[in-house]
Amino acid sequence: MVVLASTPAVDNIPLLRSPDPGDYFAGMPVVDLSSPGAPKAIADACERFGFFKLVNHGVPLDTMERLESEAVRFFSQSQAEKDRSGPAYPFGYGSKRIGLNGDMGWLEYLLLAVSSASLSGACPVPTCPVFRAALNEYIAAVRKVAVRVMEAMAEGLGIVPLDALSSMVTAEGSDQVFRVNHYPPCHALQGLGCSATGFGEHTDPQLVSLLRSNGTSGLQIALQDGRWVSVPSDRDALFVNVGDSLQVLTNGRFKSVKHRVVANSLKSRVSLIYFGGPPLAQRIAPLPQLLGRGELGEQQSAYKDFTWSEYKKAAYKSRLGDNRLAQFLK
Ligand SMILES: C=C1C[C@]23C[C@@]1(O)CC[C@H]2[C@@]12CC[C@H](O)[C@@](C)(C(=O)O1)[C@H]2[C@@H]3C(=O)O
Ligand SMILES: O=C(O)CCC(=O)C(=O)O
Ligand SMILES: [Fe+2]
Numbered sequence: 001m002v003v004l005a006s007t008p009a010v011d012n013i014p015l016l017r018s019p020d021p022g023d024y025f026a027g028m029p030v031v032d033l034s035s036p037g038a039p040k041a042i043a044d045a046c047e048r049f050g051f052f053k054l055v056n057h058g059v060p061l062d063t064m065e066r067l068e069s070e071a072v073r074f075f076s077q078s079q080a081e082k083d084r085s086g087p088a089y090p091f092g093y094g095s096k097r098i099g100l101n102g103d104m105g106w107l108e109y110l111l112l113a114v115s116s117a118s119l120s121g122a123c124p125v126p127t128c129p130v131f132r133a134a135l136n137e138y139i140a141a142v143r144k145v146a147v148r149v150m151e152a153m154a155e156g157l158g159i160v161p162l163d164a165l166s167s168m169v170t171a172e173g174s175d176q177v178f179r180v181n182h183y184p185p186c187h188a189l190q191g192l193g194c195s196a197t198g199f200g201e202h203t204d205p206q207l208v209s210l211l212r213s214n215g216t217s218g219l220q221i222a223l224q225d226g227r228w229v230s231v232p233s234d235r236d237a238l239f240v241n242v243g244d245s246l247q248v249l250t251n252g253r254f255k256s257v258k259h260r261v262v263a264n265s266l267k268s269r270v271s272l273i274y275f276g277g278p279p280l281a282q283r284i285a286p287l288p289q290l291l292g293r294g295e296l297g298e299q300q301s302a303y304k305d306f307t308w309s310e311y312k313k314a315a316y317k318s319r320l321g322d323n324r325l326a327q328f329l330k
Helices: 038-048 061-075 079-083 129-157 244-249 308-317 324-328
Strands: 015-017 030-032 051-055 092-098 103-115 176-183 194-202 208-213 219-222 228-230 238-242 259-262 269-276
Touching: 030 038, 038 051, 038 129, 061 103, 061 129, 061 176, 061 269, 079 092, 103 129, 103 194, 129 176, 129 208, 129 238, 129 269, 176 194, 244 308, 244 324, 308 324
Parallel strands: 030 051
Antiparallel strands: 015 194, 051 238, 092 103, 103 176, 176 269, 194 259, 208 238, 208 269, 219 228, 219 259
């Protein structure tokens, strides 16, 4: 992180060295969901990076673009109008403040509750019926992809039944969240050699997150050696993150990926993220098939026993960049 003389527009937002064009993620795994090799490729990518790009996923481009243009229309309203959809917690519009513990980023967003395959009726925003319809169409489609991806993960890990993981997001009462992030261009930092933090480094607490963005890059992931690499944007693709809960369910075989977003000084970024979480009462512990006999006898869970409700509570008490899983290690 670099420290600069204060620039009022970005006060309280941490600054990062501008991404170096050479730091693109050269070895990024790209998985074709329609190919027979997908389960193995997905398991491999989740073990090595906790992250992969997914193509041929089946969400129609116009479903993604319809939602993107409704989101752009929402965020182009006046600040007073947008604030009428706030506060962000538990669900609604938020700006710059992320979470409840002092994290700040150069973005505005909508945090929305999903019930079954659409926006929860208990989530009153957005109020615009056209925006809600676009959200519902996209959420139904992306959730189907999440289910296929989790089935492929199970297959790639050699777990039966194949819905051992995906049933946690399709179960009654599953805790799914949808987020629309808008990172306006940060003109104040143009040419200064540093960028505003859009969304600070963190891992996602859920099982999986599926992200789609417009053509503006900014997403970065940390490799296992700690090096940050930029993920080139691709508006046709989805990007899949392994979350903390999936790391635990796989007893650490899949790694939850540390990621962040760097704001662009010229272009705005819009991202749509589906977070698949289990029901609150779901026990988060390694699947029995992944605790099979190894050379050293019965393998033990590396984690204390906990439920998603307990983990979520702890996550919401933490700062974005905290290592939330550390307190649940044995
Ligand atoms: C600082 C925080 C924001 C967050 C809740 C938390 O206390 C720690 C986890 C954060 C995160 C990251 C992934 C998702 O964007 C999110 C909605 C989630 O479930 O966990 C956010 C939370 C948030 O923005 O409220
Ligand atoms: O907006 C993005 O591209 C990623 C944001 C993110 O990681 C999150 O909302 O958890
Ligand atoms: Fe995230």
